[in-house]
Amino acid sequence: MLPPAGRVKATLVSASSSDLIPLVRKLESITQLTGEERQALESLPAAIRLMQPRQDIVRDKDRPEHCCLVLSGWTYRYKLLSEGKRQILSFHPPGDLPDLQSLHLHVMDHNLATLTACRLAFIPHEAFRDLTNRFPGLGAALWRDTLVDAAIFREWMTGIGRRTAFGRIAHLFCEMYLKLHSVGLATSHRCELPFTQVDIGDALGLSNVHVNRVLQEMRGKGLITLQGSRLVIVDWGALSEAGEFDPTYLHLRAGETA
Amino acid sequence: MSLRLQPVQVATGSNDAESQLVFEDGFLVAVLVHLSDEHEGDAGKWYLEAGFGRVDSPDPPKFADLNEAQAWINQRLS
Incomplete structure (x- = not known):
């Protein structure tokens, strides 16, 4: 139905x-x-x-x-x-x-x-x-x-269980950007992520208070800008390092990397 | 059940520093942090930064004031 x-x-x-x-x-x-x-x-x-x-x-x-x-x-x-x-x-x-x-x-x-x-x-x-x-x-x-899809769940489980709040959010941003990039919906490390802080918290096992603190810290360190739902990953190298992000689990075809 | 509060500064890595340690019968049961202006709609609320034993929560609440926070903590301990 x-x-x-x-x-x-x-x-x-x-x-x-x-x-x-x-x-x-x-x-x-x-x-x-x-x-x-x-x-x-x-x-x-x-x-x-x-x-x-x-x-x-x-x-x-x-x-x-x-x-x-x-x-x-x-x-x-x-x-x-x-x-x-x-x-x-x-x-x-x-x-x-x-x-x-x-x-x-x-x-x-x-x-x-x-x-x-x-x-x-x-x-x-x-x-x-x-x-x-x-x-x-x-x-x-x-x-x-x-x-x-199952590989992504394994990665999320690893993150929720073992990554810091900062690492989890960094990892999420890297993953979402690459997913959008792979289908032609994002480029130049810019994308639309219409998630609220509560959404991010509910996805990553964090309170919205912690999400807000981490986003402030990411901005403060010059890793990202986030205006409304417009995310710009200013420093991909530092963000992916903070999230220990290795895109292997997305199994994208050759060339589909940031 | 009577709780005792003790003001303290907590290094949260953000502007949220003003805090209260919450004791019950001499035992630390919770840390409440006063949310700074950077939390917009939640600014001014008290957040359960840490709860111990029965006060621990995977979904830590925010409270309008310290009375509300203490009532919630008492309920968890009772």
């Missing part, structure tokens, strides 16, 4: 052939595709929805019949604990398929929501199954994507 119209203020339109290009760019950032595979991806049937910020797309225990592709805006996965405590599990920019696992894991074990206003494509599971039957190379590409 698509998210019920009552849950979100959404507009439904049909996809055109160019709508799904972010998915092609994303997969091409981690693997090589043939012309036929690219065309098959762009021809996937999809329902396009515009969603407002901070709305659930799929919820814990839902049984979605579509995978959601981010065309524009940011989404995030999260879990809710008692007293409304939230753990953000991952952030997803355009090109990501944040609930791809629902293709094989039929019951959602976490929530997926929009962080900003989003344009999303909902691709039926059946269409994905048909696609991967016809194009085993695309099945391998999507498998690779889920393996990279």
Whole structure:
């Protein structure tokens, strides 16, 4: 099921052939595709929805019949604990398929929501199954994507368990910049990161007080500037060193480094 | 339960320095830090910089004033 119209203020339109290009760019950032595979991806049937910020797309225990592709805006996965405590599990920019696992894991074990206003494509599971039957190379590409997703979780677990607050935020900024850069959405160490300090804290196991202190310190040391959601990494070398950031885990194709 | 406060400066690595050690029966149970102007909407609040034993929290709260902070700490200890 698509998210019920009552849950979100959404507009439904049909996809055109160019709508799904972010998915092609994303997969091409981690693997090589043939012309036929690219065309098959762009021809996937999809329902396009515009969603407002901070709305659930799929919820814990839902049984979605579509995978959601981010065309524009940011989404995030999260879990809710008692007293409304939230753990953000991952952030997803355009090109990501944040609930791809629902293709094989039929019951959602976490929530997926929009962080900003989003344009999303909902691709039926059946269409994905048909696609991967016809194009085993695309099945391998999507498998690779889920393996990279798992590698990112390993890196986040390492950070939350063992990095300092400063290191965690530095690492997050480096990762987000490289992810955006790899799909052509950031360059020259500048990017849009529409996260609040509370979002960053909930993702990295920090209070917003600590996030604020670290951001002040990063600015003070001349590592970054952050105006609204506009992040400029002024000193990539120092920031990546502070976060012990090694991009190997992103498994980007050659040349996709900062 | 009666708490005793002791003013102290804490090196948080930021402008947040004015702080209070919180003791219960002579035991240190918490460190509260007064948030500086750099915290905008939270400026002036008291933040649970550290809590010990039952006062420890993975999601440290902020309090409007020291009375509210002490009530919360008492609740955790009771």
